[in-house]
Amino acid sequence: MPLDSKAVLRRRQALVLSVASTASLWMPAALAQGASTPSAAYPERPVRIVVPFAPGAGTDAMARLVAQKLGEVMNAAFVVDNRAGASGAIGTQYVAQAPADGYTLLLAASPFTTVAASVPGAHYDPLRQFTPVGMIATGPLVWAANTALPASSMQELIALARRQPGLLNYGSAGAGGVNHLVLELLKARTGTFITHIPYRGVAPATMDMIGGQIQLVTGTIPALLPFIKNGSVKPLAVTSAKRSSALPDVPSMSEAGLPGIDVVNYFALMAPAGTPAAIVNSLNAAINRVVALPEVLARFKADAVEAAPGSPALLGHFIEADYRAWRNVVKTQNLKIE
Known part of the structure; x- marks a missing residue:
């Protein structure tokens, strides 16, 4: 694996673990220049969280937990919409093409970047067609x-x-x-x-x-x-650079003699590109409140993941690093996936 991709992988967990202290990072230019300012009453109608996998999967369970808690925090309706197929590409494409009004969101997990990096037929760009909203958890x-x-x-x-x-x-x-x-x-x-x-x-x-x-x-x-x-x-x-509290006796990759390998599964909310900054900021603040709730933290512990609050900008950096690191692996290994 090229040295630059190793460095990217090493930085990924550091980015996630530092989110609590960097929640005030600047917003990306495209996001800061978002379209019109939304109504102060947002959301005024139900918000769909699209899960690009079938009901019952881990991503689906996370989406339902987040939808329930976001609804409570924002005093609104958040509903889960499962659109499975093509390793998550179908539901992801659907969100990429949805109106950028804050009413259609994507519950993104690791396939969001790995499939885009390795499958030419995925037909979506995780960096250009989406606006990062907020990280939820990693494990x-x-x-x-x-x-x-x-x-x-x-x-x-x-x-x-x-x-x-x-x-x-x-x-x-x-x-x-x-x-x-x-x-x-x-x-x-x-x-x-x-x-x-x-x-x-x-x-x-x-x-x-x-x-x-x-x-x-x-x-x-x-x-x-x-x-x-x-x-x-x-x-x-x-697969991460540090041990998991759920398996305290199992070594990390670094302890196993493979320093620099740091792979985490993640859960995050993404919106269509162009979603107004005010909506993104409102959702991000609500997500950060949700992942700090005691009942949510208890659920995360049971699921062997850690809360990862932070800014949209920080999530954007993470997604870009993850995508480019996997692209390097695909190139190095000369993978051909149809």
């Missing part, structure tokens, strides 16, 4: 292995992959998603070859790993924690 993935795999650490895994290139099989939630690209990042960083097998979600990949058909997956901590606790799989490391 790492966890590397997990079949219990029979003769490796109990990332360094042992890398050594095994080097001795037997192509023999190990890794299951992802689908080509172009963060679960796929985190493998490609590891391969680029270590010069190893591990076979990628895309599934329709992490759950079936995990079942095949437990059954021995494949040896490795990464997934969110809530998705894999039950299997880690009952001994069905063994955790090797979390």
Whole structure:
């Protein structure tokens, strides 16, 4: 992986963790020059939060929590609209083309940048077609292995992959998603070859790993924690630069001998490009209030994510860094995803 992309990845978590102290960052020029000033009564009608995945997924659950709490904070109706398909591209395209009036928002997660970076057919630009509103939360993935795999650490895994290139099989939630690209990042960083097998979600990949058909997956901590606790799989490391409080005994990537790798799954609200600054600011202030609520923080802890309050500008910096870092991985690995 090129040095500049490594540096971008190192900066991403630092950006997120510093949001509380930088909430007053300047607004980007395009946002600061937003269109007309909205009515002081905004929102005057229900606001749709589009989830580009099916009901029941982690992104959907986050959207419903945020919609409920934003409604309470802003004394308005926020409704979730699931528009699934094409690894999130369908719902994302829908929001990109919606009126920039604050009444259609996107609950963005990691596929927002990974799919745009790796799938030419995604047909949306995360940097040009969207206005950042606010980050909600972030959390790492966890590397997990079949219990029979003769490796109990990332360094042992890398050594095994080097001795037997192509023999190990890794299951992802689908080509172009963060679960796929985190493998490609590891391969680029270590010069190893591990076979990628895309599934329709992490759950079936995990079942095949437990059954021995494949040896490795990464997934969110809530998705894999039950299997880690009952001994069905063994955790090797979390994908972030620091440990997770949900898995305090599992090393970070840096502790696992891979400094500079820092991958987090994120949840954020985005609006169509051109949404007036006053609306964005109003929504951002409400999001920052929501993620500080005790009941929301308790839910985040249960879901192994951390609140990430901050300004629209800070979210914009994060999205750009994430997108460009994954573009570098795609280029380095010469990935061709249709």
